[in-house]
Amino acid sequence: MKTPALIGAMLASTLVGGAVSAQDVTLTIESWRNDDLAIWQEKIIPAFEAAHPGIKLNFTPSAPAEYNAVLNSKLDAGSAGDIITCRPFDASLALYEAGHLADITGLEGMSNFSPVAKSGWSTDDAAVQFCVPMASVIHGFIYNKDAFAEVGVDVPKTEAEFFAALDKIKEDGNYIPMAMGTNDQWEAATMGYNNIGPNYWKGEEGRLALLAGDQKLTDEAWVAPYRQLAKWGEYLGDGFEAQTYPDSQNIFTLGRAAIYPTGSWEISGFNGLADFEMGAFYPPVQNEGDTCYISDHTDIGIGMNAATENADAAKVFLNWVGSPEFATIFANALPGFFPLSSAPVSLDDPLAQEFISWRGECESSIRSTYQILSRGTPNLENETWNASVAVIKGEETPEAAGQRLQDGLTSWYEPHK
Structure with a gap:
């Protein structure tokens, strides 16, 4: 027979557990990089969730050739995910101008990127940024x-x-x-x-x-x-x-x-x-x-759906994408796709390390x-x-x-x- 004290302790435990569960936020990520699914599931998501226990990530890629059409349909219907993976330049600029991508110019993590790195996801006058630069080739x-x-x-x-x-x-x-x-x-x-x-x-x-x-x-x-x-x-x-x-x-x-x-x-x-x-x-x-x-060349970025109901959690994730931790994980998981942040990154792949070392010798530009x-x-x-x-x-x-x-x-x- 359970004592009143034990019952009270169990009830308190249940209430605390329920409170934590209620605070959990799941961010859904839209992307065309379906070939990266295993990398997200095995490396990126576990690393983020371990450091941010109240936020879960759900990576839901579409086929590359279908991504633009699928994403636009979801955005128009109000069913798109919280996080939007961004192609560089005009495709993403159009999404920002249509009110689908949030202005993240003031995001703390954006300070880690140069004007060249941000150029793929900025307005023409470079005054507004709407995606965090993820990688270049x-x-x-x-x-x-x-x-x-x-x-x-x-x-x-x-x-x-x-x-x-x-x-x-x-x-x-x-x-x-x-x-x-x-x-x-x-x-x-x-x-x-x-x-x-x-x-x-x-x-x-x-x-x-x-x-x-x-x-x-x-x-x-x-x-x-x-x-x-x-x-x-x-x-x-x-x-x-x-x-x-x-x-x-x-x-x-x-x-x-x-x-x-x-x-x-x-x-x-x-x-x-x-x-x-x-x-x-x-x-x-x-x-x-x-x-x-x-x-x-700026190749891939990631931004926030302007209509998300989880803006605070989304900003936490986007700041993490701008961090040295993400840069190191991403660059080593996908040799040849290089982080655009100013943080130094050590790469395990010798050929990838050779390419990225040129940033220290040469001036960078884009196509x-x-x-x-x-x-x-x-x-x-x-x-x-x-x-x-x-x-x-x-x-x-x-x-x-x-x-x-x-x-x-x-x-x-x-x-x-």
Whole structure:
């Protein structure tokens, strides 16, 4: 028989337990990164919940191609989650302007990010931020260390050294110098023009000048990268014109090519496919001693649904996303997707560590066409794709490509009229 004291103690315990349970908040996270589900379930969520016992996380991704449509439908219906994973630039800006993403400019964790890091999720005047920057991808070149050793070439630092290495690999004949095709078009621009371009237009200095109308695509800084691309064709192997993106990935990971112009997003996949040691180098500068610039491109952010009923808990989570703890977990769980916070992060993957180390040597910028300049018709991003392909194939001169792109931009973009 239970004593009154025991019954009272049990009742008190039940009431306390009920109070804790009632305070528990579950935040639902919308995302397109369905391939990251295991990482969230096994690493990110346990780490956050251990440090924040009153808040639970529910990661509910959609298929990448369907995410925008699914998310917009949920937001319109009032059924979207508390936390919204943000694509960079215009897609998320449209959500903010429609009142779906909250203004988080004053969030404490936002102080950990540079203007470049925040650029993907800010208003055009940079006055308002609506998503916490989560990760970027860094452009550069991955190379086969065995091939370099066999042929006897060193990692190039300058353009002259770069083309000397390509010539030596081509003369050796055992490896295709560079694995890249032009069939899918975007590679020529993303892994070509916007990879090497920042060294010519001086990163953010040139990009912002182009946005302001102070520089044009016919200026030397913007035509010169096409001059380099015009030389690439002879090093890409037979049939590169019909070579797809997956073809290029296979050619490199099978050990048939020495260099792969790319970005850090390939690291996780390549680690499981290549049976040789890989290294990486940043885009070679024009002259020894020049400042190097890298495309450290904003890729993924995370914000708060303006209609959430759990705003306080959501802010706790978003501040944590801006912390060194999250940066370390995320960067090591997804090698090649780098935290954008200013906090130093140590990476376990040597290839990922090589890429991120360039932030200490080079100035960071983002892809030149992604902010504002692709809102009109013709779309500058897509035009840069076909111009890069045409130049590599020798179908258009660098000067003609620059003029065509500038004419297109002038036709709709007010600062260039």
